[in-house]
Amino acid sequence: MSGFWQFPRHDRQLFRKQAAARDARRGLVKRSTPRPALHAPRRLGKQPEPRAGRSVLDFEKYYERSKEHGYCVIVEPPGDGWRHVLTAGEIIQRLDRFPDPLLWRLHTVVLPTMTRKRQSMNCAGLQWGGTIYLYPVAEGRAEWSYSGRISPFDRHWFKKFGAIVKRRANHDIVSWPEQALRRYYREHVLIHELGHINDTRNNSVKQRERFANYFADFWGE
Numbered sequence: 001m002s003g004f005w006q007f008p009r010h011d012r013q014l015f016r017k018q019a020a021a022r023d024a025r026r027g028l029v030k031r032s033t034p035r036p037a038l039h040a041p042r043r044l045g046k047q048p049e050p051r052a053g054r055s056v057l058d059f060e061k062y063y064e065r066s067k068e069h070g071y072c073v074i075v076e077p078p079g080d081g082w083r084h085v086l087t088a089g090e091i092i093q094r095l096d097r098f099p100d101p102l103l104w105r106l107h108t109v110v111l112p113t114m115t116r117k118r119q120s121m122n123c124a125g126l127q128w129g130g131t132i133y134l135y136p137v138a139e140g141r142a143e144w145s146y147s148g149r150i151s152p153f154d155r156h157w158f159k160k161f162g163a164i165v166k167r168r169a170n171h172d173i174v175s176w177p178e179q180a181l182r183r184y185y186r187e188h189v190l191i192h193e194l195g196h197i198n199d200t201r202n203n204s205v206k207q208r209e210r211f212a213n214y215f216a217d218f219w220g221e
Contacts, residue, residue, distance in 0.1 A: 063107070063108040063110065063129075063130075063131045065107040065108075065130065070103075070107075071095070071103065071106045071107050071108060071109060071130075072107070072108055072109075073088040073091055073092060073108075073109045073110075073111070074108060074109070074110045074111070075088050075111045076110070076111060076112050076113045077113055078111070078113060078114060078136035079113045079114040079115070079136065081138060081139055082113075082114040082136040082137065082138060082139060083136055083137060083138075083139050084111045084134070084136050085134070085136070085137055085181055085182055085185040086111070086134065086182065086185050086186060086190070088111070090182075090186065091109055091134075091186075091190065094186050094187075094190060095109075095190075095194075098194075098219070102194065102198055102219075103194075105130050105197045105198065106130055106132065106194060106197055107130040107131065108130065108131040108132070109131070109132045109134070109190075110131060110132070110133045110134070111134055111136070112133055112135065112136075113136075114135060114136045118135060121135075122144075123135065124137075124184075124185065124189045125185075125189040125190065125192065125193045126193065127193040127194075127196040127197055130197060132190065132193040132194065132197070133193075134185060134189060134190065134193075137181070141175065141176070141178075142175070142176040142178075142181050143173055143174065143175050143176070144173070144174040144176075145171060145172075145173050145174075146171055146172045146173075146174070147170075147171050148170065148171060148172075149167075149172055150165070150172045150174070157188065158174050158184075161180050161183055161184040161187070161188060162176075162177060162179070162180030162183070162184075163175065163176050163177075163180055163181075163184070164176075164177075187216075187220040187221050188216050188220055191215065191216040191219050191220050192212045192213065192215070192216040193212070194215070194219075195211060195212035195213075195214070195215025195216055195219075196208060196211075196212045198215065199211045199212065199215075
């Protein structure tokens with residue numbers, strides 16, 4: 001028998017379809033055009049936005065763009081027993097170091113008042129549309145308690161910025177020295193949420209978080 005053996009034609013076609021489907025699941029599909037640069041804006045279709053006055057999870061206010069260009073910083077009273085980590089001046093000073101294209105979609109940074117509903121979210125920052133929310137912390141030395149164990153990924157970020165992670169019997173406690181906490185908010189939380197604003201490609205929560213973490217790692221200090 002001369003030559004070499006091959007799959008029958010219909011089997012080869014089936015094999016190619018199966019291989020293409022497998023590569024698509026793994027994200028290995030070849031792109032006909034290169035991905036745009038991280039800071040390059042993409043032209044998107046008109047995306048519906050929530051009406052002013054509606055809220056995220058019933059605790060956050062949606063802000064419309066107040067001016068055609070640039071962004072504004074809104075500072076609310078932090079609430080009894082709470083304090084803001086960064087000042088408006090520190091936020092503006094940090095954001096002004098970014099290239100202009102990365103700030104085109106940002107229109108508002110809010111330092112909100114801590115409420116019971118916001119406290120239940122147990123997060124340092126949030127992004128909604130073109131708005132970034134940076135939440136206050138309790139007065140005195142900042143300590144965050146987690147039920148169970150924090151993930152190795154979060155542990156890496158906390159220790160990178162100087163936090164002290166303590167393990168207890170069934171929970172973890174993260175203690176923040178003042179300068180470490182300020183740096184964490186300035187160089188990670190703020191930039192992480194800005195990364196969400198600049199992420200116009202991903203839809204799933206996992207992919208969006210991965211992009212925002214990469215963005216913060218790339219642009220943070």
